[in-house]
Amino acid sequence: MPIQLHTHTVIILLSSTVILSYLFNMLSRKTQIPSVLLLIATGLGVQLLLNHYGYTAINVQKLVKILGAVGIIMIVLEAAMDLSVNREKLPLIRNSFLSALGIFALSALGIGSLIAWSLDRSLHQSLIYAIPMSIISSAIVIPSTSHLQEAKKEFIIYESSFSDIIGILVFDYMLMENVLSWRSFGIFAGNLVLALIISILASLLLLYILMKITVTLRFFLMFAILALVYSAGEMIHIPSLLIVLVFGLVLNNSKQVLRGPFARYASPERMNEILHLMRSITAETSFLLRTFFFILFGYTIDIASVATADVALIGSLIVAVLFVSRFLYLRFILKANLLPELFLMPRGLVTILLFYSIPASRVMDNFNPGILLFVVILTSLLMMLGLMFFHQREDDIL
Numbered sequence: 001m002p003i004q005l006h007t008h009t010v011i012i013l014l015s016s017t018v019i020l021s022y023l024f025n026m027l028s029r030k031t032q033i034p035s036v037l038l039l040i041a042t043g044l045g046v047q048l049l050l051n052h053y054g055y056t057a058i059n060v061q062k063l064v065k066i067l068g069a070v071g072i073i074m075i076v077l078e079a080a081m082d083l084s085v086n087r088e089k090l091p092l093i094r095n096s097f098l099s100a101l102g103i104f105a106l107s108a109l110g111i112g113s114l115i116a117w118s119l120d121r122s123l124h125q126s127l128i129y130a131i132p133m134s135i136i137s138s139a140i141v142i143p144s145t146s147h148l149q150e151a152k153k154e155f156i157i158y159e160s161s162f163s164d165i166i167g168i169l170v171f172d173y174m175l176m177e178n179v180l181s182w183r184s185f186g187i188f189a190g191n192l193v194l195a196l197i198i199s200i201l202a203s204l205l206l207l208y209i210l211m212k213i214t215v216t217l218r219f220f221l222m223f224a225i226l227a228l229v230y231s232a233g234e235m236i237h238i239p240s241l242l243i244v245l246v247f248g249l250v251l252n253n254s255k256q257v258l259r260g261p262f263a264r265y266a267s268p269e270r271m272n273e274i275l276h277l278m279r280s281i282t283a284e285t286s287f288l289l290r291t292f293f294f295i296l297f298g299y300t301i302d303i304a305s306v307a308t309a310d311v312a313l314i315g316s317l318i319v320a321v322l323f324v325s326r327f328l329y330l331r332f333i334l335k336a337n338l339l340p341e342l343f344l345m346p347r348g349l350v351t352i353l354l355f356y357s358i359p360a361s362r363v364m365d366n367f368n369p370g371i372l373l374f375v376v377i378l379t380s381l382l383m384m385l386g387l388m389f390f391h392q393r394e395d396d397i398l
Contacts, residue, residue, distance in 0.1 A: 021291040028144070032387040034380040036140050036294050036348055040373075043298020061356065064296045068353035071289040072164070073223075073230055073244050075139045075349065078282045079161040080248020081275065082142075083154075085256060092151070096158035099334055100136070104166050106325035107134035111318050118314055119366050128174050128362050132355045133318060133375050135167035136160045137348030139290055140380065144387060145344070156344055161245070164350050169239045171354050175362070191238040198238070199246035202229050206247055207254070210274050219281050251275060290349065297352055306370035315374030322379065343386020346379045 021039065028035040085093065111130035116123045138160035145153045169192070176184045206222050213221070226244060233240025254271045305311070326345055355372055 032384050034384055037380050039294035040298035043295040044301050047299045060296045065356050067289055067293040071293050071349055074286040076244045077248045078286050079138050080245050081252045081279055082157055085253045096155050097162050100159045100162035102329045103326050104134050107322050110321035131171045132351045135350050136163040137346045138164050140346040140348040141344050168241050195238045195242045199243040202243050203247040203250040305368055306373055311368050311370040311374050315371045318375050319378045340386040343382050346383045347376045
């Protein structure tokens, strides 16, 4: 039977969900259990409860996609506003970018080869599935690094943010026809340059709006403009997530960016006030979006598709590829400390959203979606173990 809820009942349920998510966050800080697992389990529990009482399942996949798309904007913006760019941090930025790029490339090629071999598909089609699972989830890993040293925390923030950007860019490129042709590469490079130009112009415009408009509602006006530019860019197939990243970097590094004739538009006191409020609003909005996204994702899970031997085998092999790729790069190329960085590789919102974005013409009919959930859960558990058994030392600096 269909679900019929009173208006006040809906308000009570939504409010209770937010309160429950806050409790999950508090529990996560105490136990190192990722709150995302608790949210997914809550959504799954709601599904089982409704099925038990004979209610008709509601199709929420479109809502999950919308929440995921807006969530990516807020999460990347939140991460970018935590990144400071200066000469002293150039080695850290370089190392984190190369780490994100190197580990992503190793993981994508390894997982793509595994899928191609196990499901008898072309490497190109397999890479489309491998790329989402090769992206570190900044939405999960960044909130889990609050107790780490500043150097380790900054490395993880930079690396996971770069991983999101690189993964989405490569995913968009792999959806093009004839990806190995110079024409496709030229179109992609042109779109990348166009996105950078739009990013700079949009960032200056948004910064001007924040400085000149004094009404309280200017922040959500800015979010609306940012979301509008991002979605329009996605529709014309340019990497518009760069716009969000550049705006966050400009906002947090206005002293370095706004020089010469632009300096008079931004006083340090005014910029500090705006940045403080922006961080607060962005963090709260990201929290709400993550809460409802992962609960709804848990609600959409088909348990029967997860509880199979094939899912466990392929999912475990995929996580093994991720773990080995990360170990090889951190140990032999970056030559960094392995704990807890080796275990901080959760998959989450971006992975799920890109998986839902695979066009119907590229969908594999023999790929079990339960593999995706298995990878998300297992990588989150590995992160939990890494944080639980990591003991910080004064000389343990990246």
